[in-house]
Amino acid sequence: MGFLLSKDMVKNKYQFFSMSALIIFCDQISKRYFENYLLSVKGHSVKAVGDEFARFTLAYNTGIAFSIDMGGRFVLASVSFLASLVIIYLILKTDIKKKLELWAFSFILGGAVGNMIDRALYGKVVDFIDCDFPDLIMERWPIFNIADSFVTIGMVFLAVQYLFFEQKKSDIQ
Numbered sequence: 123m124g125f126l127l128s129k130d131m132v133k134n135k136y137q138f139f140s141m142s143a144l145i146i147f148c149d150q151i152s153k154r155y156f157e158n159y160l161l162s163v164k165g166h167s168v169k170a171v172g173d174e175f176a177r178f179t180l181a182y183n184t185g186i187a188f189s190i191d192m193g194g195r196f197v198l199a200s201v202s203f204l205a206s207l208v209i210i211y212l213i214l215k216t217d218i219k220k221k222l223e224l225w226a227f228s229f230i231l232g233g234a235v236g237n238m239i240d241r242a243l244y245g246k247v248v249d250f251i252d253c254d255f256p257d258l259i260m261e262r263w264p265i266f267n268i269a270d271s272f273v274t275i276g277m278v279f280l281a282v283q284y285l286f287f288e289q290k291k292s293d294i295q
């Protein structure tokens with residue numbers, strides 16, 4: 123049967139695609155709002171929590187994570203599009219009983235599409251969340267957005283699913 127869709131694959135998956143759509147909507151609205159607002163602010167940054175812990179700071183990312191350049195606007199948008207198709211397929215193929223895995227895929231899909239829209243339309247991703255986490259790895263964490271947050275949460279959910287809830291083949295035999 124391969125890539126053909128069956129009724130069982132699609133059954134009861136609407137909530138996961140709805141979550142992805144909600145993430146995309148919130149991501150796009152927040153990016154447009156904060157971009158417009160922060161362009162009108164001197165220095166393009168405002169305090170949010172404490173003096174330095176959290177700010178809203180306008181930044182544009184033309185690369186992938188941490189602004190790493192990987193071939194330009196259309197290459198990144200194309201890779202995001204293909205990755206999104208794979209995630210859609212994974213949502214459809216995943217057993218409905220694996221809720222954590224399905225939520226993880228829906229979060230990653232929403233975040234990936236949210237950033238893909240920016241790359242395809244504008245050639246850059248709008249970032250605005252600026253947090254100063256403890257200085258363990260770097261002085262200040264890179265500025266990010268809602269889409270990035272949901273991709274990260276989705277990846278954490280997948281790690282938890284695969285590390286703690288998946289039965290290892292060696293345990294079965």
